[in-house]
Amino acid sequence: MASNNRRAPANKAPAKSTGTRKSASRKPAADAGPPSLSLAHLQGFLVGGLAGVILGAASVTWLSQQGPPSLEDLTGPVTNDGKEELQPRFDFYTVLPSQTLDLTSDIEPPDTSGSGTGDLFVLQAGSFRARADADRRRGELALLGLEATIERTESDNGAWFRVYLGPYESRSKMAQARSITAQQSIDTLLLRRPRSP
Numbered sequence: 001m002a003s004n005n006r007r008a009p010a011n012k013a014p015a016k017s018t019g020t021r022k023s024a025s026r027k028p029a030a031d032a033g034p035p036s037l038s039l040a041h042l043q044g045f046l047v048g049g050l051a052g053v054i055l056g057a058a059s060v061t062w063l064s065q066q067g068p069p070s071l072e073d074l075t076g077p078v079t080n081d082g083k084e085e086l087q088p089r090f091d092f093y094t095v096l097p098s099q100t101l102d103l104t105s106d107i108e109p110p111d112t113s114g115s116g117t118g119d120l121f122v123l124q125a126g127s128f129r130a131r132a133d134a135d136r137r138r139g140e141l142a143l144l145g146l147e148a149t150i151e152r153t154e155s156d157n158g159a160w161f162r163v164y165l166g167p168y169e170s171r172s173k174m175a176q177a178r179s180i181t182a183q184q185s186i187d188t189l190l191l192r193r194p195r196s197p
Helices: 039-066 071-075 092-098 131-143 171-183
Strands: 120-128 148-155 158-168 189-193
Touching: 120 131, 120 171, 131 148, 131 158, 158 171
Parallel strands: none
Antiparallel strands: 120 158, 120 189, 148 158
16 A cells, blocks of 8 residues: 655655844853942942032022012113102001091991891701601700700691701800801701780
8 A cells, every 4th residue: 555644754854944133142150149239330420429528619609699579670671751760658657547437326336136127046956857856856965955845847748847046136145056066067047026015
């Protein structure tokens, strides 16, 4: 039987290279430490430092000989065309003592008792669907030393239980109560209610 397997001739020459040659690269040793400073590094550092010191000293000497710039150097020559030299005038020393204030009785004194309309101030400290939640808020306010009341209101959405602080006759008392509730992260809504006759 004849064999179909052909072998390549043994005397065939190897393929020619194209003329490019890989450059030999150095591989660093596996246990090489950090690079060390050489004498050239040290010399470069010293020359740079010395040049910096010399340039700095030269610039300080040059600047000290020049002196600060004058006003004319910055703005140009100042000419006075026969006009008065502009100086700031302070007339209030003479004007204020000669003025008089007209305090007539036509002006009404401010109302310090509260609001100008005679209204009372009320703080709403919460609005709840459940009575138990409103009672809980009233208890929190009682622990803070504030007296609260709960009012039930009916609306299209159903019954609501609102917790109110007050009424306060002056803004200062209302502001004090509002400050106490704000420190406890309780939001309040300021409401005005007319005085009942």
